[in-house]
Amino acid sequence: MDSFLQEIERWSPNLRRYARALTRNAEQADDLVQDCLERALSRRHLWNQEGNTRAWLFTIMHNIHANDTRRRGSGPVSVPIDDRDGHHTRPASQYSRMAGLDMMAALDELPAEQRQVILLVALEGMSYGEVAETVGVAQGTVMSRLSRGRERLRRLMDEGSTALRVVK
Amino acid sequence: MSNKPIVIEEMELHAWVDGLLDDDRADAVESAIDGDAGLAARATAYADQNREIRNMFGGVADEPLPERLRAVNILSRHTRRRWLAPVAASVVWLAVGLGGGWLANDWLGNRALIEASQHVAEEAVSAHRVYAVEVLHPVEVFADQEAHLVKWLSKRLGHDIRTPDLASLGFKLVGGRLLPADGGEPAAHFMYEDKAGRRVTVYVSLYASGQETAFRYQEMQGIGAFVWLEPEMGYAIAGDIPREPLLAVSEIVYETFEPTH
Numbered sequence: 001m002d003s004f005l006q007e008i009e010r011w012s013p014n015l016r017r018y019a020r021a022l023t024r025n026a027e028q029a030d031d032l033v034q035d036c037l038e039r040a041l042s043r044r045h046l047w048n049q050e051g052n053t054r055a056w057l058f059t060i061m062h063n064i065h066a067n068d069t070r071r072r073g074s075g076p077v078s079v080p081i082d083d084r085d086g087h088h089t090r091p092a093s094q095y096s097r098m099a100g101l102d103m104m105a106a107l108d109e110l111p112a113e114q115r116q117v118i119l120l121v122a123l124e125g126m127s128y129g130e131v132a133e134t135v136g137v138a139q140g141t142v143m144s145r146l147s148r149g150r151e152r153l154r155r156l157m158d159e160g161s162t163a164l165r166v167v168k
Numbered sequence: 169m170s171n172k173p174i175v176i177e178e179m180e181l182h183a184w185v186d187g188l189l190d191d192d193r194a195d196a197v198e199s200a201i202d203g204d205a206g207l208a209a210r211a212t213a214y215a216d217q218n219r220e221i222r223n224m225f226g227g228v229a230d231e232p233l234p235e236r237l238r239a240v241n242i243l244s245r246h247t248r249r250r251w252l253a254p255v256a257a258s259v260v261w262l263a264v265g266l267g268g269g270w271l272a273n274d275w276l277g278n279r280a281l282i283e284a285s286q287h288v289a290e291e292a293v294s295a296h297r298v299y300a301v302e303v304l305h306p307v308e309v310f311a312d313q314e315a316h317l318v319k320w321l322s323k324r325l326g327h328d329i330r331t332p333d334l335a336s337l338g339f340k341l342v343g344g345r346l347l348p349a350d351g352g353e354p355a356a357h358f359m360y361e362d363k364a365g366r367r368v369t370v371y372v373s374l375y376a377s378g379q380e381t382a383f384r385y386q387e388m389q390g391i392g393a394f395v396w397l398e399p400e401m402g403y404a405i406a407g408d409i410p411r412e413p414l415l416a417v418s419e420i421v422y423e424t425f426e427p428t429h
Binding site for chain 2: 002005008009012013014016017018020021029030033034037038041042044045103104107118119121122123125127128143146147150151153154157
């Protein structure tokens, strides 16, 4: 296998992880990854061996996702009932699981641009410069999205726990 | 001195949480957090956010990659889809198929590969039909500059390109040219001529099918072509000559390009 294919396969699991976080749906996520890989494989001539292959691949996927979302309308991507059902039926004793689902709900409340930046930093451990390259905006924009997004998440999750206490 | 509040930038707090800060500034952020409960709460919350997000999705990257997402599998499907896309081209090939141009010899099954080699053959036959009739400009670089031609095309294709020696079959190199292949990849095209003025062309393109195939023969609008694939390249020999001599040409070309030679 040549180095181009090796690089693509190397980053495929990372693409899958980010796609899952973006779409929240395994099938939809893998479709997105497949579209991304197909496009990347057909653009071998644009691949720069010395460049940042991860950022290149993530940019491709990011653009496809942005187009898909735009086509479907400006709202957030819908999540099938099946996937969200667990949220209601899972025993309350599974604290960490509950916390995670709260986090999911909070992420849903964020504007897509803030959510993407937060996910790329948290999941990929990308530097802010790499995120800027991937998303196609200035580094300062990445920073302000990160800052506003995280603060909003924090407030949303604080409110969530307050609400929970009130219910009890 | 120690009571003086330490000033840090908003982004330094985030960079510290993300482990992106150098030691000096990380120390400053830690001191600032020590002296400011609000800052400490934010830092903790942001770090928790990162951890929770990793807990939720991190495992996905450790799952085995589904077959449909493996690059090699996508490539073989991709070549098929790319081939099927233009309707006009499909019609041409349907006509070829009906005309009995295809010999179903040792080709059992792999449709994607058949379509991939059809694709390479089509490009080679197109190039042959366009350039073989040229009197003044059959090639871009003539055989008197063969060394330059080989070096140039090798550089453009990123592969070791050679000019096969077909003298034993009575064919002399006329020259060669660079061609655009499908997908914007460069292809090399060599032309040979015998004493009777009959021409055969050798078409070598970057075509990543990831697989090898045997020779396959077809005829299209009076032009015969032998085609075969290597994992990263496609080869096709086209000519308006009978099948047997064309096969002899193809065998020499194959031996010329075989990596072990």
